[in-house]
Amino acid sequence: TDETRPRHFLEIDDVTNDELESILDRATAYKHAQNEGEDHEDLDGQTLGMIFQKPSTRTRVSFETGMTQLGGHAVFLGEDDIQLGHGEPLKDTSRTLSRYVDAVMGRVFKHDNIEVLAEYASVPVVNGLTDDAHPCQTLADLLTIREHEGGFDGVSVAWIGDGNNVAQSFAVGAALAGIDLTIATPAGYGIDDDVNERARALGGEPTLTNDPVEAATDADVIYTDVWISMGQEDERDVRMNDFEGFQVNADLLDHAPDASVMHCLPAHRGEEITDDVVEGDRSIVFDQAENRLHAQKALLSWLLE
Ligand code: CP
Numbered sequence: 001t002d003e004t005r006p007r008h009f010l011e012i013d014d015v016t017n018d019e020l021e022s023i024l025d026r027a028t029a030y031k032h033a034q035n036e037g038e039d040h041e042d043l044d045g046q047t048l049g050m051i052f053q054k055p056s057t058r059t060r061v062s063f064e065t066g067m068t069q070l071g072g073h074a075v076f077l078g079e080d081d082i083q084l085g086h087g088e089p090l091k092d093t094s095r096t097l098s099r100y101v102d103a104v105m106g107r108v109f110k111h112d113n114i115e116v117l118a119e120y121a122s123v124p125v126v127n128g129l130t131d132d133a134h135p136c137q138t139l140a141d142l143l144t145i146r147e148h149e150g151g152f153d154g155v156s157v158a159w160i161g162d163g164n165n166v167a168q169s170f171a172v173g174a175a176l177a178g179i180d181l182t183i184a185t186p187a188g189y190g191i192d193d194d195v196n197e198r199a200r201a202l203g204g205e206p207t208l209t210n211d212p213v214e215a216a217t218d219a220d221v222i223y224t225d226v227w228i229s230m231g232q233e234d235e236r237d238v239r240m241n242d243f244e245g246f247q248v249n250a251d252l253l254d255h256a257p258d259a260s261v262m263h264c265l266p267a268h269r270g271e272e273i274t275d276d277v278v279e280g281d282r283s284i285v286f287d288q289a290e291n292r293l294h295a296q297k298a299l300l301s302w303l304l305e
C-alpha cells in the first residue's frame with residue numbers, strides 16, 4: 001500500500017478495534033461538546049462532497065449538519081444533478097471531486113462503485129450505504145449500544161429479518177467490538193459467506209438461525225431493518241411472503257424481557273416491525289438516528305486529521 005494514499009472508510013473493518021474505540025470516544029466527546037455548546041470546529045474551511053444514487057434522510061442530513069457543526073461545508077450531489085447521471089464515468093467524477101473537496105461520501109447501488117470512487121480519489125472516501133454494506137450505520141449502532149449497555153462485554157444482540165447491507169456491516173462491527181450476535185433470517189436471506197468469514201477472522205462469528213424466537217430469547221438488544229431494501233422494490237410480493245413470522249412485535253419481545261429495540265430507519269410499520277414497538281418504551285431508534293451525527297463527525301475529523 002502507498003503511504004500517500006488517503007485512508008478510506010468503505011467497510012467497518014477498514015478500522016481496527018483500537019481505531020473503532022477511538023472514533024467512538026471522539027463521537028462521545030463531540031456529542032458532549034454539542035450539548036454543552038462548546039466550540040468544536042475541527043474541520044474549519046473543509047468541504048465534503050456527497051454523491052447520492054439513492055434517497056436518504058438521515059445520512060444526508062447528519063453528514064451535512066455534521067460538517068456545518070465542525071466549521072466546514074457539505075455539497076449535496078444527486079446523481080441526476082451531476083454529470084455522473086448523464087454518462088460521465090465514476091472514475092472521472094472521483095478525480096474531479098478530489099480537486100475540489102477534502103472528502104467524498106457516496107451512497108451508491110453496487111458496492112464495486114464505492115471501490116471505484118475510492119480507487120481514483122486522492123481524498124478520503126466514506127461509504128454512505130451500498131447494496132452490500134452500511135458501515136456508518138454500524139458506527140452509530142455501536143455508539144448507541146455502548147451508551148445503553150455501558151460497553152460491549154457480554155452484550156447479546158439478535159438481528160431479526162433480512163441479512164442485508166445493514167446486517168452485514170453490523171455483523172462485522174459486532175465481531176470487531178466483541179458483541180455476541182445471533183442472526184435470524186428466512187432461508188436464502190442470510191448474510192454473505194465472505195461477511196461471515198470476515199467476522200470469523202475478527203474472532204466473532206455470528207450464530208446463524210432461521211428461528212426468530214431462538215435468536216430473540218433473552219437478548220439485550222433486538223435489531224431489525226426493512227424487508228425490502230432500496231432497489232429491491234420488484235421483489236416485494238415474494239419477500240412479503242418469505243419474511244412472514246419475522247416481524248418484531250410484542251409477542252417476540254415477550255421472549256426478551258430486558259431487550260432494547262433498534263432499527264436503522266426508515267421503519268415500515270406493519271411489515272418488519274409494529275407501530276407499538278417503534279413507539280414503545282424499549283425503542284431506542286431515535287437515539288440511533290441521532291448518533292449518526294456524532295459518529296460521522298468523529299469519523300470525518302479522524303479521517304481528515
Ligand atoms: N439509516 C439510514 O441510512 O437512513 P437514510 O436512508 O434516511 O439515510
Ligand code: NVA
Pocket residue numbers: 129164165166225226228229230264265266
Ligand atoms: N436496508 C435498507 C437500509 C436503509 C437505510 C436499504 O438498503 O434500503
